[in-house]
Amino acid sequence: MQKIEQLAELRQVRTQWARAGESVAFVPTMGNLHEGHLRLVDHARSVADRVVVSIFVNPMQFSANEDLDKYPRTMAADCKALEARGVDLVFTPTADTIYPKGLAQQTYVEVPGIGDILCGTSRPGHFRGVATIVCKLFNMVQPEHAVFGKKDYQQLMVIRLMTQDLSLPVMIHGVETERASDGLALSSRNGYLNAEERTQAAQIYQLLRWMEQQLQAGEDPIELEHRGQASLTEAGFKPDYLSIRRRSDLQLPTADDHQLVILVAAYLGTTRLIDNWEVNRTPTG
Numbered sequence: 001m002q003k004i005e006q007l008a009e010l011r012q013v014r015t016q017w018a019r020a021g022e023s024v025a026f027v028p029t030m031g032n033l034h035e036g037h038l039r040l041v042d043h044a045r046s047v048a049d050r051v052v053v054s055i056f057v058n059p060m061q062f063s064a065n066e067d068l069d070k071y072p073r074t075m076a077a078d079c080k081a082l083e084a085r086g087v088d089l090v091f092t093p094t095a096d097t098i099y100p101k102g103l104a105q106q107t108y109v110e111v112p113g114i115g116d117i118l119c120g121t122s123r124p125g126h127f128r129g130v131a132t133i134v135c136k137l138f139n140m141v142q143p144e145h146a147v148f149g150k151k152d153y154q155q156l157m158v159i160r161l162m163t164q165d166l167s168l169p170v171m172i173h174g175v176e177t178e179r180a181s182d183g184l185a186l187s188s189r190n191g192y193l194n195a196e197e198r199t200q201a202a203q204i205y206q207l208l209r210w211m212e213q214q215l216q217a218g219e220d221p222i223e224l225e226h227r228g229q230a231s232l233t234e235a236g237f238k239p240d241y242l243s244i245r246r247r248s249d250l251q252l253p254t255a256d257d258h259q260l261v262i263l264v265a266a267y268l269g270t271t272r273l274i275d276n277w278e279v280n281r282t283p284t285g
């Protein structure tokens with residue numbers, strides 16, 4: 001596995017691969033890799049000749065009061081895990097390579113509508129940071145395929161739209177969320193939880209599955225949201241949002257929408273956890 005920090009070197013390798021007719025699947029990450037990321041790598045492996053992973057903790061997607069400095073950096077362990085999984089190249093740019101003029105002077109990409117709701121409301125500027133870095137990394141790596149986790153459901157939709165709107169020649173793949181045996185979605189942020197919080201955290205999954213049953217039994221989504229929020233609070237979480245949306249555009253569902261997704265963001269202590277669950281509601285009548 002090659003580990004490359006410089007863009008010029010990355011471009012050289014990419015050109016060689018293109019000349020040899022080899023396709024590339026790309027997995028962008030912020031490091032601190034867990035089995036969820038490695039499943040994305042496995043998927044990437046299955047769709048292209050070469051797999052590139054980037055590790056870059058992107059300052060543009062963190063706001064001033066968020067955990068950029070605290071974000072865990074585990075480069076040596078990450079590289080070992082990626083090598084064992086058959087990755088061809090890991091790109092580890094510095095902030096100077098990515099944002100040479102600093103963040104204030106950086107051209108950015110913003111996806112209107114979908115980037116402004118849910119996590120976009122609670123974390124203003126977050127999706128601008130995500131769309132900008134992903135667009136830049138696509139231009140650097142020039143992959144035919146890129147792989148993202150469905151755990152970051154809204155992020156995946158923002159990236160799909162950005163790719164479509166900017167006519168980027170990249171096929172976006174969404175991979176199912178990897179969960180611990182108690183159902184907790186794997187996330188780098190789970191490492192912030194103490195033992196008691198870690199046990200408590202699995203209640204998010206239980207709530208999502210309970211809400212799925214209620215929706216399938218015909219319960220009204222708005223009333224169910226309220227009941228769900230109350231359960232979260234009772235279980236010791238501070239809900240940011242718990243919302244039932246239609247899958248096509250993450251807007252509120254009408255009675256005719258049957259392909260739904262329940263999206264949740266909630267704090268446990270100081271840790272913000274997110275998760276989601278897709279539900280297919282049976283048409284009535």
Ligand code: PAF
Nearest residue numbers: 028029030058130133152
């Ligand atoms: O999901 C992440 O880890 C990040 O948001 C991403 C897509 C690597 C962009 O920094």
